[in-house]
Amino acid sequence: MRTVVLTMKASVIEMFLVLLVTGVHSNKETAKKIKRPKFTVPQINCDVKAGKIINPEFIVKCPAGCQDPKYHVYGTDVYASYSSVCGAAVHSGVLDNSGGKILVRKVAGQSGYKGSYSNGVQSLSLPRWRESFIVLESKPKKGVTYPSALTYSSSKSPVAQADLWSTTTYTSSQNRPGADPGIQRQDPSGAAFQKPVGVDVSLGLVPKEELSTQSLEPVSLGDPNCKIDLSFLIDGSTSIGKRRFRIQKQLLAEVAQALDIGPGGPLMGVVQYGDNPATHFNLKTHMNSRDLKTAIEKITQRGGLSNVGRAISFVTKNFFSKANGNRSGAPNVVVVMVDGWPTDKVEEASRLARESGINIFFITIEGAAENEKQYVVEPNFANKAVCRTNGFYSFHVQSWFGLHKTLQPLVKRVCDTDRLACSKTCLNSADIGFVIDGSSSVGTGNFRTVLQFVTNLTKEFEISDTDTRIGAVQYTYEQRLEFGFDKYSSKPDILSAIKRVGYWSGGTSTGAAINFALEQLFKKSKPNKRKLMILITDGRSYDDVRIPAMAAHLKGVITYAIGVAWAAQEELEVIATHPARDHSFFVDEFDNLYQYVPRIIQNICTEFNSQPRN
Known part of the structure; x- marks a missing residue:
């Protein structure tokens, strides 16, 4: 009898273990079948401002075309929340104009935002703003959950809703637009503030009363x-x-x-x-x-x-x-x-x-x-x-x-x-070759004026073997290398060499001079230097300039064409790098050349600053 009881107990225990193992296996199978929901990246339009989105950190997808200047951006690297999210992403270089995914992180407001031109977007300056954000590549942090749907400061859809100021709350009948110098409005955190009449936020002006900030963990923006x-x-x-x-x-x-x-x-x-x-x-x-x-x-x-x-x-x-x-x-x-x-x-x-x-x-x-x-x-x-x-x-x-x-x-x-003397700037990062017309029509006096113009331009640059280097070619029917890029490595030596250039006299073969400069000057330019050719002429060329100019452009030589007196405007525009309005100049008299020195330097620097530095 005892044996039977023991046998029954063993059977019950065995059955219990079977059911337990079966249940565990069944739960594992069920768990395998249940898939975690896939993270959906919210999409926004180019006009959506960061201040409209309440989430402190989020990933979004921007469409193409956000480089358009109508999508205002305020600041550099750190942007005021009144900025277009996608416009800021293009300005920062995280996105190009074709759009894509980005990570946006809200940070504390700043006392000032500096405007700049970068990646085809001109950002504006702003004195101060209540909240900022930075844009990063869309690489989620481990353990961080990002929202699949964004929370907006208005019930309107992000496509149709107006900007942050669209919700107007009047505290009394006297606070209508035009009836009182202030309009009371509601910010996303629920705090009301006064916006003075006539203040245009798009110009970077803000209300005197600082907006209340959302509750965010303080994040250092750096020194x-x-x-x-x-x-x-x-x-x-x-x-x-x-x-x-x-x-x-x-x-x-x-x-x-x-x-x-x-x-x-x-x-x-x-x-x-x-x-x-x-x-x-x-x-x-x-x-x-x-x-x-x-x-x-x-x-x-x-x-x-x-x-x-x-x-x-x-x-x-x-x-x-x-x-x-x-x-x-x-x-x-x-x-x-x-x-x-x-x-x-x-x-x-x-x-x-x-x-x-x-x-x-x-x-x-x-x-x-x-x-x-x-x-x-x-x-x-x-x-x-x-x-x-x-x-x-x-x-x-x-x-x-x-x-x-x-x-x-x-x-x-x-x-x-x-x-930091080795920082790459528009004044210390180029090989500049001057191509100078020495034809008979110039004359000795005017030639000295041209050399003074060359001197005035050269003085603006930082000159050394590792900074900007200067070379010069003089041409008539023939061409002569006055000095190459590796000849002089200090500003005093370069300025002295310019003064010593002797007037040649002869015809005007500008096309041949460009080819000569490409071969004798720019072929020896360093690969990581910007190549600038500044050509000065007072007449129409006896030979064709189109093919030599095209060769210069294809080799990455940025060409400035300065014409005096009888120079042909159409030739200057052919020689000059596109757009011609920024790279070709004309003056009636040699004595007026000096007027273009600031403009040429400004254009050289503007062009340099609009491109990636490295």
């Missing part, structure tokens, strides 16, 4: 007085050891804290080098000092040799790109930390970096002892690498334990944008 794009090249070679590598990371963390990282201020990325360089994070990976410090703490040493030259080449080619967060209006800065000395050469790599507009700083720690100097690949490597050899760009530390002393002077110097 606007130190808006730089900074790359730290840290030494990860085996010889540095773990302890000194930690000291190096500590300096990086302290720099990140001192700089006050943010989208409206400095941005910072880190590259570690050994045998080969590798990017730990780029400029847009971490947008505040706290996140950046946390990321720096997680960096591990790579080991290998100390190939600094290879690392500088890597940064020049790869780091400062729009895709990595490089901003066109921010100087590019590289700080290189070296334990001892590099195991490869740095001079050529550094020269190319400087000519690309990168300001190179070197921190060298514990240099070679007397008996070790024979192993140094390139003596005096730091002076060959830095932006200028005036002491501003170099730090030498006797011991790793004294590295922290460089913190304050380093931060002060990298933020001193007025002294």
Whole structure:
């Protein structure tokens, strides 16, 4: 009997286990069948302003065509919430005019917004606004849920609704438009404010009463007085050891804290080098000092040799790109930390970096002892690498334990944008070739006036081997190279050379002169230099200018044509880069040439600033 009972108990237990396993398996199968809902990206129109959307962070899809100036944008990098979301995305370079997905993050309001022209969009200035936003590529953060449908400040649809000011609330019958100097209106947070009559928000004017802000977590926009794009090249070679590598990371963390990282201020990325360089994070990976410090703490040493030259080449080619967060209006800065000395050469790599507009700083720690100097690949490597050899760009530390002393002077110097001499600007990034008509019709006196015009233009540029370089050709029926781009590397030497140019006299073969300049001047131009040809003539050419001008344009030479007296307007327009109205000029008399110096410089700079810097 006892055996039967035990057998029955065992059967019951066995049945219970079977049911339990079957139930678990069934639940797993059910779970497999239940698919998580797919995230739907909301679509908005070009005219939707960030202030209409209540969500503090969201992903949206913009249509094509938001580059149109009717979609107003206010600010640069950090935009007032009165801006078109998609227009700001195009201005910032995150989108092009074909549209696409973007990530929008609301941040605190600012006391001022600076207008600028970028990527075909002219943003406007604004004194202050209650709320701001930044635009990033649509890469969702892990663990963050983004809304599939946006919450708007009005019940109207985002396509049809008017701007933020469309909802009018009158507190009394006296508060009608025209009956009182103020109109009481409602902002998205529910707080009323007065908008004075006659204030036009599109002109960047705002009510005297500041709008109340939405409840948002405070986010630092960074120090606007130190808006730089900074790359730290840290030494990860085996010889540095773990302890000194930690000291190096500590300096990086302290720099990140001192700089006050943010989208409206400095941005910072880190590259570690050994045998080969590798990017730990780029400029847009971490947008505040706290996140950046946390990321720096997680960096591990790579080991290998100390190939600094290879690392500088890597940064020049790869780091400062729009895709990595490089901003066109921010100087590019590289700080290189070296334990001892590099195991490869740095001079050529550094020269190319400087000519690309990168300001190179070197921190060298514990240099070679007397008996070790024979192993140094390139003596005096730091002076060959830095932006200028005036002491501003170099730090030498006797011991790793004294590295922290460089913190304050380093931060002060990298933020001193007025002294960042290698920053790429319209005045220090070109090879400029003057093509000067020396025909008989010009005459000796007028030729000296032309040379003074050339001098006045040249004075406006920063002249050196790594900044703007000047060359000159004089032509009649024949052509003569007065001096090439590599002949003189200082402004005084260039100005003296211009004065020494002798008048030739002869015919006017402008087409042949353009071909000669392409071959003798611009063929020897450096690949990362802007190429500008400034041609001055006083008459119609005896030969055809169309084919030589087309060749110049196809080779990327930006051509300015300046005509005097008997010069043919149609020839000037053919020679000039499109649009001709910005690149061709005409004066009746040689004595009036000087009037065009400011205009030409302005056009050169406007054109430069409208293009990506790197």
